Amino acid sequence: MKINTNFAVICICLLGFFSFNLYAVDHDKHNVAAELQTDTANIYQTLLMDDTDDLMENHPADDIYNRIWTSDKLNPYQTSIDDLKDSIQIDLSSYTAPLAKFERITSHFGTRRFRFHYGVDLRLQVGDTIYASFSGKVRIIDYERRGYGRYVVLRHDNGLETVYAHLSRVLVSHDQIVCSGSPIAIGGNTGRSTGPHLHYEIRYLGNAINPVKLIDFASGTPLEEDYLMTKEISFSHQKELKALAAALFYKVKKGDSLSVIARRYGTTVGAICRLNNISPKRIIRIGQTLRVR
Ligand SMILES: [Zn+2]
Structure with a gap:
């Protein structure tokens, strides 16, 4: 009987020890859970604030302009x-x-x-x-x-x-x-x-x-x-833009004439006149810039 009592005391102690440990583990779990909850709340709050910022920062036609909004350049979009x-x-x-x-x-x-x-x-x-x-x-x-x-x-x-x-x-x-x-x-x-x-x-x-x-x-x-x-x-003006991008200019020198310049650049006097909106009879001046292509 005495052995049994001792046995019971030992059992109770062991039970107490384990349940304390279990409580401790559980308590830590609670702390971790609470921290997680706080973190999640913080992240959510941050996201919410970002969302609010985004709503306030909406610009017209954002979808077309891929959310690019800058005052640095007239054309920052790089879309040809x-x-x-x-x-x-x-x-x-x-x-x-x-x-x-x-x-x-x-x-x-x-x-x-x-x-x-x-x-x-x-x-x-x-x-x-x-x-x-x-x-x-x-x-x-x-x-x-x-x-x-x-x-x-x-x-x-x-x-x-x-x-x-x-x-x-x-x-x-x-x-x-x-x-x-x-x-x-x-x-x-x-x-x-x-x-x-x-x-x-x-x-x-x-x-x-x-x-x-x-x-x-x-x-x-x-x-x-x-x-x-x-x-x-x-x-439809894209062709003109490409032609202008490939344009070549020439500064008139002493002894030049429209036909001399045309020959030099493998073109015709007529073509140079059209490009520069001038008459073939026009006398060109030294230092004048002509578009030759
Ligand atoms: Zn203008």
Whole structure:
């Protein structure tokens, strides 16, 4: 009987010892679980904050522009015309003309002698208000002394970007959300400009489109409310761009004539005249630059 009592005491002690250990292990488990829970909560909170940030940082047409939003460059997208989809539907229904009163286009889109003109020039009076063409957000406000002068770039909800250049004053701030028809600037004559005008560009993924293919400037309305932008028609100027990229220029020297230069570059006088928009009878000057290819 005594042995049995001793046995029972030993058993109780052993039981106590093991259950304490079990409690300890269990307790640690609880601590680990609690820590995990805190960590998960923290991670979740971080994710939630990131999500909230993302929501606040949403920019127009983010899906098309692969979430690239920078004011460093006019075209940071590195998407050539070749890489575009064959056709893209663009909603132009909410278009507002950039100028309340259209006078005339003073310079068209296309190749100039030495460079490409990526927009149209709309005549204006210094002080005229410039309006946003569609709803969107201000991506760039900058000043280029030898180029655009003071200019604004907007990214629109319909996937297009518009450029407004040679401004005298900007009325919006960077990242500001604008509606179609919001006043964004005052027209001027800043940068490389020979008279008051608005240089107006329409771009898609950085690639300029001739604005007159989308907009009837005389009536201030889009040609079609649902514009089908196609690589073939909307970007038909791609050949000109490639030709200009491969262009070769020559500075006229003493003793040169058009025929001498044409022979030297394996071309014809007619071709040089067409490229430079000059008459074959024109006398060339020493130091004058001619495009020969
Ligand atoms: Zn221009």
